[in-house]
Structure formats: C-alpha cells, structure tokens
Amino acid sequence: MKREMDDIRDLYIFDVLKMKRSLDDLASLACTLESRVNEQEDAVEGLTKETMHLAKETIDKERLREREDRLRSSNLRVIGIPEKANRENGAVDIIKEVIEENFAELEDQSLEIVSAHRIPNSVDEHRLTPRHILVKFWSADDKQRILKASRAKKEITYRGTKIRLTADLSPGTIDARSQWASVIKTLQEEGFQPRILYPAKLAFEFRGKTKVFFDIEEFKKFISDIPYLKGLLSNIY
Incomplete structure (x- = not known):
C-alpha cells in the first residue's frame, strides 16, 4: 500500500x-x-x-x-538672338522688334514690357551660344498671348535668324519636364501629338481622347496594361 x-x-x-x-x-x-x-x-x-x-x-x-x-509667371525667355558687343540694341528694343517682326497682330493689344535683360548678367567668353534674354511683362496674360501666337506661327525670327520663345520656369519644373523628353520624342514619331501642360504634365492623343499624366509612375502604370504602348516604350522603361 x-x-x-x-x-x-x-x-x-x-x-x-x-x-x-x-x-x-x-x-x-x-x-x-x-x-x-x-x-x-x-x-x-x-x-x-x-x-x-x-x-x-x-x-x-x-x-x-x-x-x-x-514669381516667374509673367516672364518670357527669348533664346537664340546673337550677341553683338556694343552694336546691338538694348534688350527691350530687341523684344519690341521681335514682336513687330513676328506678331504684328499683337501690337494693338498694349503689351507692356516691365524689363528685359540678358541672363546671366556676366559674359562668359567660353560660352558657345548667346545668352537668353529674360523679359518681364506687366501681366502673365501678355506673356501667354505671345506664347500662344508663337505656337501658332511655329517659326519665330529676329532679323532673319530663327529664335525660340519659352516660358521662364523654375529649375524644379524644368527638371520635371525634362524627364518626359524621351517619351515625347517616341510618341511624336508615332503621331500621338504629345505635349507638356503646365507645370510638367504629359498630354497626348490616344484612341480619340486626350490622356494627361501628372508623373512618370502614373504613366508607366497606364502603359503596363496596353501591350502596344508598353512595347513601343520598352527601351525607355
């Protein structure tokens, strides 16, 4: 037990x-x-x-x-006007001449130029291209009217020399726009009519509609579902 x-x-x-x-x-x-x-x-x-x-x-x-x-909304850059030391008109007179030569229809609209000057201010002897002329208008509407007219005319000249007009944008916006460069080139070759909308949006025509993209990631997601576009841009993304 x-x-x-x-x-x-x-x-x-x-x-x-x-x-x-x-x-x-x-x-x-x-x-x-x-x-x-x-x-x-x-x-x-x-x-x-x-x-x-x-x-x-x-x-x-x-x-x-x-x-x-x-801050730059009323500014315009004029690119490609040759520099002639001591023999060229002042920047304001040059811009007036550009408007008279290319946009006579705008002369009656009282476009008011606040200031105009070469940028950068100092001359670089090693620079291969002429300095831009930065023009400030009284209002952003004046700048837009000139840009709209330049897009319609397509070829702008100063005394017979081809020049280019563009909005004066911040470095950040210029960088954002430059990221679309390869895409725009490819889409242009295929007839999609690509263009940049302010400030750095991509727009192009696709299947009868205008497609707009705010950034590259959004665009990449869109083309991933469309084999034709994906193949077309495969060398870019």
Missing part, C-alpha cells in the same frame, strides 16, 4: 514538474513573441516616420517650385 502511495506521489510530482516546464516554455514563448511584436512596431513606426519625412520633403519641394513659378 505504501509503495502504491509513493508511486502516486512520484507521478503527481512528475506531472507538476512537467506542467511547470510547459508553463515556463509558454512564458518564454510569450516573451519572445512580445519582443518580436515590439520590434515590428518599432520598425513600422520608424518606417512611418521616414515615409512621413519623405512625403513632407516632397510637399515642401512642390510648394517651393510652385512659389518660384508664380
């Missing part, structure tokens, strides 16, 4: 110890899981902070770009 009681007691103790080990294992597992959860939460929080920081930087850059573009 005593032996049987001892066996029962030993079995009970064994079961208790076994249960205790199981509880210890569970507690250890719980600690490990909690540690991993904490690590993941920290990682997510860090990623969120980094993402928020990047988003804020992007927004700040966009705001700065928009602010700079607004």
